Amino acid sequence: MSSIEGKVAVVTGAASGIGKEIAHELSRAGAAVVIADLNLEGARAVADAIVGEGRRAMAVAMDVTDEAAVEAGIARAVETLGPIDILVSNAGIQIVNPIEAYRFDDWRKMLAIHLDGAFLTTRAVLPHMYAEGADGKARGGTVVYMGSVHSHQASKLKSAYVTAKHGLLGLSRTLAKEGGERGVRSHVVCPGFVRTPLVDKQIPEQSRELGISEEEVIRNVMLGQTVDGIFTTVEDVAQTVRFLCEFPSAALTGQSIIVSHGWHMQ
Ligand code: NAD
Numbered sequence: 001m002s003s004i005e006g007k008v009a010v011v012t013g014a015a016s017g018i019g020k021e022i023a024h025e026l027s028r029a030g031a032a033v034v035i036a037d038l039n040l041e042g043a044r045a046v047a048d049a050i051v052g053e054g055r056r057a058m059a060v061a062m063d064v065t066d067e068a069a070v071e072a073g074i075a076r077a078v079e080t081l082g083p084i085d086i087l088v089s090n091a092g093i094q095i096v097n098p099i100e101a102y103r104f105d106d107w108r109k110m111l112a113i114h115l116d117g118a119f120l121t122t123r124a125v126l127p128h129m130y131a132e133g134a135d136g137k138a139r140g141g142t143v144v145y146m147g148s149v150h151s152h153q154a155s156k157l158k159s160a161y162v163t164a165k166h167g168l169l170g171l172s173r174t175l176a177k178e179g180g181e182r183g184v185r186s187h188v189v190c191p192g193f194v195r196t197p198l199v200d201k202q203i204p205e206q207s208r209e210l211g212i213s214e215e216e217v218i219r220n221v222m223l224g225q226t227v228d229g230i231f232t233t234v235e236d237v238a239q240t241v242r243f244l245c246e247f248p249s250a251a252l253t254g255q256s257i258i259v260s261h262g263w264h265m266q
Pocket of ligand 1: 013015016018019062091092093148190191193194195196
């Protein structure tokens with residue numbers, strides 16, 4: 001039996017791509033899953049699929065940059081499924097442009113989704129993780145932030161993304177220290193390129209901006225530094241998140257785990 005059987009997990013951006021697979025993986029491990037996304041229709045489809053397999057899930061409409069929406073969404077999740085044990089802060093977008101052409105609006109949007117979203121959702125779930133159980137001990141929990149290889153290195157055209165993904169390391173390490181004595185562990189999972197809508201959109205964009213073919217974007221820009229020229233998969237990332245959630249102690253906390261076919265090694 002998985003150690004997260006019966007726990008309650010919130011996954012943001014879980015209507016699509018990596019978040020969707022994480023929701024399914026945590027559900028297969030026995031957690032009740034809250035599918036929180038801007039895209040309510042997509043979130044409902046994921047929740048319905050999980051419920052259709054006989055497990056517990058619910059969809060919550062949530063813009064992670066909106067303080068009131070995050071507070072209300074978490075409150076509704078707690079009311080329905082119980083106090084939150086796991087947060088996977090995963091919602092994200094990509095906007096590519098060279099710095100000199102990067103619109104301030106886009107910069108603010110990127111930082112709001114990736115950093116404000118991570119902060120607001122963390123703050124909303126912590127009271128549940130810090131609350132004391134009948135034994136007088138804090139309930140504890142696990143927070144996983146979706147970073148990227150771009151939490152550790154830079155690429156052209158991605159100033160806001162690289163800045164935000166580096167920033168998550170700071171939030172996660174601070175939470176690991178503040179939460180340690182109350183049983184809260186915190187990590188950043190850092191995937192290489194994964195074929196999701198977020199990446200599919202970038203291939204023609206980067207081809208245009210860099211003046212190379214789409215095949216060259218894939219072969220040289222996206223996979224050129226991997227050990228085997230292979231994309232990371234949503235399953236690779238979801239299994240890593242599950243492992244971190246199931247890990248039994250704070251021997252493993254405050255870490256950044258890179259899942260990238262060797263693109264980045266540390
Ligand atoms: P995706 O586009 O498939 O899914 C992103 C989801 O986030 C969508 O369902 C979208 O509706 C939701 N979302 C966007 N803005 C939101 C908001 N303000 N509030 C709530 N939900 C919002 O993308 P993905 O590739 O699965 O990316 C998920 C995460 O993984 C992102 O943080 C991304 O930066 C990170 N990541 C992706 C890759 C990759 O190669 N795909 C690599 C490293 C890291």
